[in-house]
Amino acid sequence: DSGVTQTPKHLITATGQRVTLRCSPRSGDLSVYWYQQSLDQGLQFLIQYYNGEERAKGNILERFSAQQFPDLHSELNLSSLELGDSALYFCASCTGGLGDTEAFFGQGTRLTVV
């Protein structure tokens, strides 16, 4: 158990809908990363938050947004869903300081858009 909790584990929804994925980082970790992993793709970096502030942005679509709350949990919002958004979505947490040696991953949310 990495200590990172993601909910829900599975989500099935229709095209055009909006969903929210939730991530609780390890106790003491200030930094949260979100990744998307499709069947034939590697882990695509979406966005990173540190202590409530956005710190880095990857290939995140405009239909997607995220935030990190004062209690450090984070949510990834996906809207106007398309079939191609079906993927595993992982969050990872780390302390966020310089010299981080490891990011810990949650078990992921498997999103299926039908």
Next chain:
Amino acid sequence: GQNIDQPTEMTATEGAIVQINCTYQTSGFNGLFWYQQHAGEAPTFLSYNVLDGLEEKGRFSSFLSRSKGYSYLLLKELQMKDSASYLCAVFSNSGYALNFGKGTSLLVTP
């Protein structure tokens, strides 16, 4: 941006040694990570290199050459359970992002 390249697939025999290579191009390099990922599961941390040289951890070792933008992961005494995807990831301090390569799918055969 970053380019991280690793072979797509490799096959090796149980008990053997396999080396998985990773090359990268990045600015503000601040560390290279190797993760193991079984299908449908979360990536798990294997190793971290920030200085040149070899880091050994049991059956797994990782090497880094910053001047060449090159790393490898060495797996010894292969076991069937080592069949998995191995992900190379580079932390760029200039962008704070941890970017992953597409992964190398390793198949260990009897």
